[in-house]
Amino acid sequence: YECDNGISCRTASISFSVDYPPLADFSYQQQVCIGESLSFSNESCNAESYLWSFGDGETSDSENPSHIFDALGNYNVTLTAINECGEYTQSYLVEVIPEPEPNFNITESNGTQNDGIGCAPLTVYFENSSNLSYVSTQWDISPNQNSGTWNFADTIYTLNTTDMEVTFNQPGEYEVFVTASNVCGDLESDIITIEVIEPPFIELESIPSQCETN
Numbered sequence: 169y170e171c172d173n174g175i176s177c178r179t180a181s182i183s184f185s186v187d188y189p190p191l192a193d194f195s196y197q198q199q200v201c202i203g204e205s206l207s208f209s210n211e212s213c214n215a216e217s218y219l220w221s222f223g224d225g226e227t228s229d230s231e232n233p234s235h236i237f238d239a240l241g242n243y244n245v246t247l248t249a250i251n252e253c254g255e256y257t258q259s260y261l262v263e264v265i266p267e268p269e270p271n272f273n274i275t276e277s278n279g280t281q282n283d284g285i286g287c288a289p290l291t292v293y294f295e296n297s298s299n300l301s302y303v304s305t306q307w308d309i310s311p312n313q314n315s316g317t318w319n320f321a322d323t324i325y326t327l328n329t330t331d332m333e334v335t336f337n338q339p340g341e342y343e344v345f346v347t348a349s350n351v352c353g354d355l356e357s358d359i360i361t362i363e364v365i366e367p368p369f370i371e372l373e374s375i376p377s378q379c380e381t382n
C-alpha cells in the first residue's frame with residue numbers, strides 16, 4: 169500500500185466466518201410394533217447439537233437415537249437442530265401398533281351360524297375378525313383351488329380379500345386358516361376344518377313283474 173509523502177498509514181485484516189442456519193430433518197419407519205425399538209436417522213444440516221422429543225414425555229440429545237414406545241397410539245416426534253444462528257424444528261408422526269390377532273368366523277350363505285359341516289355343494293361365508301385396522305390378511309385353503317374341489321362363490325372374492333365366500337363342491341375335509349401380517353410379524357389363526365358330506369342317495373328297485381297287476 170502506497171502512502172502519500174507526509175501521510176502515515178497502515179493496513180489491518182480481520183478474519184471472520186459466516187455460519188449457515190441449521191436445518192432439521194430425519195428418516196424413520198412410520199409404523200412400529202409396541203415394545204420394539206425404533207431407530208431415527210438424523211439428516212440435519214449445519215447443526216452443532218440436537219434435541220429430540222418423542223411425544224410421550226421422553227427426550228434425547230443423541231444425534232441418532234433409538235426409542236421404545238410402551239403404549240399404542242400416534243406420537244408426534246420432534247427434532248430440533250441447533251447452532252449459533254438459532255434453531256430449526258421438524259416433526260413427523262409415528263404410529264405404534266399391536267401385534268396381529270388373526271381370527272375369523274364362518275356362517276352359511278343364508279347367514280346362519282355354521283359348524284363347518286354340511287352336504288355338498290356347501291357354500292360357506294368366512295368373516296375376517298382379525299384386528300383389521302392394523303394388519304393385512306391372506307387366506308389359505310387346503311387342498312388348494314387347483315384341485316378343482318372348491319371355488320369362490322363370486323368373482324369379487326380372492327384369497328386376499330378381507331372376507332370370502334367359498335363353495336365346496338366335492339365331499340371331503342378342507343382346512344382353512346387366515347394369516348395376519350404387519351410390521352410386528354406374521355401370525356396364523358387356528359385351523360378350522362370344513363367337513364363336506366356326500367348328500368344322501370336313494371335308489372329304488374323296480375317292482376318285480378309278477379307283482380304288477382293288469
